């Protein structure tokens with residue numbers, strides 16, 4: 101017991117919350133395998149979680165960064181929809197080029213970051229308000245660009261969408277007795293690159309550490325010689341740019357444009373970040389945690405739907421319950437830690 | 444060393460809404476000197492420092508570093524120019540590690556080299572004997588350690604100017620000595636150090652020069668040898684030593700009070716606000732007072748008596764019987780009234796009428812579920828509006844539309860209505876016109892002659908000399924003396940505040 105409490109004391113909040121997240125995820129996955137059986141034992145079940153959530157992973161990475169800096173960005177779902185629609189219209193109606201469509205996605209993200217970052221950092225407007233406006237704008241623009249949802253038929257794009265990266269040795273035998281290779285989509289690769297890049301950014305660069313400093317205490321960060329405005333601006337730049345990239349990955353996964361795409365994605369990103377140990381109050385969080393946060397969130401969703409409860413409200417209720425449980429665990433552990441310190 | 448100053452500030456002005464924090468302040472620092480910046484709380488020391496380091500933008504004025512005019516717009520700029528600072532409040536990030544707090548924001552490198560940083564920090568921590576690990580999260584360290592980490596960060600920087608704003612407030616003697624050794628070492632290397640502290644001993648131990656501020660204005664710059672303690676205190680307070688204007692009219696009430704029985708007694712009282720345990724008593728019909736520099740703990744003492752701050756130790760007796768006061772209502776039930784220092788925050792409820800404000804304390808004592816009838820309330824209000832001659836259109840007027848002095852009288856009325864036998868008045872005369880001030884002082888003396896005991900606190904020493912027959916002197920949150928009779932003079936008060944025997 102003694103040992104545990106000194107260990108607790110010496111651990112940073114960020115690492116402590118990360119540990120909780122990973123442990124809980126592993127327990128949950130084991131639980132899923134035990135109770136739901138076969139479905140979850142196949143490696144492909146796990147890869148499908150990645151395939152379905154590559155975009156959310158990218159969005160959540162950006163969300164974690166603004167949250168660590170003490171802000172919030174609820175426009176990422178809207179940006180995803182806008183990116184999908186713009187690219188879809190460009191590819192199909194204008195006979196576009198896939199590489200250029202990627203550039204469009206990136207530019208939309210950058211433009212969002214520039215405007216929102218400027219408003220939040222330099223004009224000192226509440227990030228919630230700014231990104232709320234951003235969200236409405238994005239959803240509105242999506243409808244203006246094109247009202248009706250449609251599937252993209254551009255050949256190059258479809259080829260890219262269908263590309264599967266085979267994971268050797270992980271395949272399994274299907275019902276017909278045929279061996280099927282395990283695979284991931286291109287989006288997953290991009291998501292993993294983003295996770296690694298953002299992890300490195302947060303851990304090994306001065307900018308990354310400034311995000312933590314500003315989120316921990318803005319005033320102190322200023323007095324420690326950090327350019328607080330620039331730091332906040334860059335956190336929004338990164339988040340929105342990732343929203344652009346995540347938006348494209350989403351588009352690549354669903355292969356269509358629609359104004360209703362990624363409805364509520366921003367909330368899922370926030371939930372994943374929180375489950376992953378990012379604190380809404382800023383200054384604490386970790387990208388690896390966020391990654392596991394997304395996985396936990398979608399595993400829970402899968403468990404619920406494979407139990408035959410796949411109506412929308414069941415998913416909502418379980419996510420709510422899970423958030424509560426996580427927040428309680430986090431606050432209990434943090435309180436214990438504070439007590440250990442006081443002793 | 445040439446005769447060019449290392450750092451010089453000229454004609455600095457800085458205002459906050461409603462406060463002129465700095466007015467035409469000049470300040471000069473030579474290299475290789477430790478320069479004390481002195482003044483009461485609120486004199487503008489921290490503001491001057493924050494203007495210098497770019498936390499606040501100055502309204503007017505110029506800053507020269509080594510003869511060159513510089514524009515410092517942010518703490519970052521200041522650091523680049525070689526000005527490193529330990530601010531009064533701890534300004535570190537609690538969520539980062541000790542080492543990060545020592546190094547963040549100091550270099551323009553893109554990458555974070557954890558290994559090098561942790562090694563550097565460990566070395567620094569060892570050399571200063573700071574009991575913390577480099578990798579430990581700062582928030583898990585004690586306040587003293589955090590303060591030392593802030594100091595370590597500042598001195599580790601290769602700086603020309605080092606600013607320390609009350610760095611010693613949470614350090615123990617040993618840590619202070621370590622800091623002083625460090626400061627002397629840096630002085631030897633030609634660093635100019637600005638040192639703010641409210642411990643006079645420390646000033647005379649390490650400093651070479653003193654600049655005094657009062658109410659945001661420069662009082663003057665002095666060589667330490669030319670300014671004995673007593674004079675320093677008089678400069679900080681703004682009272683001349685041979686000020687003989689305070690001829691006290693010896694009134695009878697003071698004499699009778701000496702014989703009166705002890706009404707209220709406290710032993711070893713201390714509260715969460717950090718005052719040293721103190722003993723206190725007051726006799727029936729006596730007027731006594733707490734005096735000391737602003738921030739010396741006067742208000743905290745009376746707040747502890749009234750239970751306005753959480754009392755952590757000590758016992759209280761009234762009329763010889765032990766009583767327990769945990770919260771203000773306990774004190775009120777024991778016949779103690781308290782008029783708080785800041786009527787805007789603790790006193791008036793602006794939107795309620797004069798009547799409601801007056802009956803408030805009595806209502807609280809009676810319990811909220813047994814309201815007074817309108818007629819009763821009116822009778823109470825009218826009585827006191829008359830006796831205290833409160834200038835108000837009617838008892839129904841919202842109190843916020845009254846002048847400050849009349850608001851103060853309303854609050855006084857509130858307490859008189861509860862018929863306390865012990866009344867504490869903390870700065871009852873602050874910010875009100877001279878006429879009302881005199882009214883209030885007269886009232887205090889009248890109440891005392893009728894047998895009420897009063898503790899009266901005021902920043903105006905004259906007022907206290909006029910009303911109190913016994914004064915308790917405080918320094919650095921500690922009671923350092925008690926003056927009665929002959930000793931109740933401006934000079935004696937100052938020398939007691941300055942500490943030790945005055946050897947001017």
Ligand SMILES: Nc1ncnc2c1ncn2[C@@H]1O[C@H](COP(=O)(O)OP(=O)(O)O)[C@@H](O)[C@H]1O
Nearest residue numbers: 459462464482483484485486487488489490491
């Ligand atoms: N950020 C602020 N906003 C408004 N008023 C302030 C602020 N900082 C200081 N002041 C006011 O300026 C005056 C000087 O304060 P300060 O420089 O902190 O005094 P000192 O450090 O000498 O105790 C005080 O009256 C204080 O109330």
Ligand SMILES: [Mg+2]
Nearest residue numbers: 488489490531
């Ligand atoms: Mg100060």
